[in-house]
Amino acid sequence: MRGARFADEADYWGAEVPESGELRSRMHAELRDKLRLGRPLRVYLGVDPTSTDLHVGHFVPLQKLRRFQDLGHQVVFLIGDYTATIGDPSEQTSERKRLTHEHVLELAGNYTEQAYRILDPARTEVRYNGDWLGKLSFADVIELASIFPMKQIVARRDFQRRMEQGESLRFHESLYALMQGYDAYMLKCDVQVGGYDQHFNMLAGRAIQEHFGDPPHVMLTNPLLIGTDGRKMSKSYGNVINVHDAPGDMYGKTMRMADEHIQAYLELTSSLASDAIDAEVQRLQDGANPMEVKKRLAFDLVRQYHGEAAADEAAETFRRVVQRQEVPDEVPEVMVPSHLLGATWVDLCAGLDLSASKAEARRLMRQGGFYVEQTPVKDTEARAEIPPAGVLLRLGKRRYYRLLPGA
C-alpha cells in the first residue's frame, strides 16, 4: 500500500488557496520538523460512523496509521459520534440524512472492531468527539465561527456546486468544519490523516489550533478510492468492497472491476510494496492480460482480510466457477417445504424468495437465465421435480442453489 501523500489538490479550498505545490512542500517541511522533536508523534484519524461496514477505501488511512504505529508513534482513532449526527457535507451533492445518537453509537462498535484488523490496539487511543463537542456553549461556537471569513466557508467547491444546482444547503452544514477543526485542537495531535475530501476540514483544524496558540497539525491526505465501476464508491451503487465481504465475494468483486481501475486499487488497497506495484503497472503497460494482474490484486485483498488459505480457495473457485462455468463447491441449500413440492418453478422461486416476484421468475425463464441441473428451462408452466438427493438450480450467471425436499 502506498498512495497517502501530503495535502495538495488545493482547489478544494476554493479561491483562497496557496499554490498546491506550496502547501504540499510546507507539509513536508512541517512533518520533518515534527519528526525531529524526538518524541512519538500523535497521529489521528477521525471517522464518522454512518454505516455498518467499513469498506476497503477506509483502510487506506488506517494502513497509514499502522505504519506510524510500527515506527513507534501514538495513534488516536476518533469516533465522530457527535459529528455523525450532523453529517459531513464534504463532497456531498445534497443534504445528508441526520442520524440519531443511539444509532451512531451502535455503528461505532463495528467501526473500532473493524479498525483493529489493521491497528495495534495497544498503541491506539479511542476517543469520542461527543465528549467535548456536546459541552460547547453557544458563545464557544460563536468564537470558533469568528475565526473563519464567510468567504472561505461559501467558496467551498461542494457548497458552490449545490447552490448553483439549486440543491438544498443548510446553515448547519457549514458548521461541520468547525466541529472537526475543534476535534483536532482538543486531541492535541501532530498529524491528521484522511481522504482528500477532508481537506477543508483539516485546514479548519489548523486555523483553530493556531487561533488558540497551538502548533497546527500536519495534513496527510490520500486519494479517495473509487468504486469498482469507476463511480464514487457508494453502497447504493453496489460498487463497494466491504471489509466484511466473504472471501469469494471479495475476489469476485475485484475481478469484476473495470480494467482501468486496477492501478488505483493496487496503489491504495494492496499490501504490495512500492516496487512490486510499479512492476504490475509496468506489466499492464506492456500489454499483459489485465486479468492476470487483477487476479494478483484480488488474491492480495482476500489474503489481507481473510488469510492465505481463504485467498487460495477464492482464486480456485473463481477459476472453476466463472472461467470454466463449473458448479461451485459450496452451493447454498434451500429446503423446499412440502406445500411447494409439486408447484411450478415459478411459484417455487417466488415462494422461497429466490426471485422478487413470480413475474421476475418468468422473465428469467423467458430470457434463458433459468437453469435446472445446468439445462435452461424456458417453459414458464414447468413443474419442479425435487428428488430426495436434491436438484441444482441456477439463476443467471452465478446464482446457484441446491433445492432439497424439506418438511
Next chain:
RNA sequence: GGGGAGGUUCCCGAGCGGUCAAAGGGGACAGACUGUAAAUCUGUUGGCUGAUGUCUUCGGAGGUUCGAAUCCUCCCCUCCCCA
C-alpha cells in the same frame, strides 16, 4: 413574512382530463460477444394472470367529473428572489 417555481415509477426526467403502468435517459437484471471485466448489441424492468384482463402507483387528505398524474380546496415538503 411577501412574491415565484416545483414535488411523477429504483434515480433523473417528460406528461398536464380519457389513447398512461405513464416517453426518454441512467441504473438493475437476462442473453449474445469476450481473456476476468469494461465497452458494444438485444431484450426485460409494479403485482396477479397463459392471455384478453384486473388491482395498486404519479407528496398527503378531501372534492369536481362518466373518467384525474393531469382541474379545484386545504395541508406537508423543496428550491429561487425579496425582506
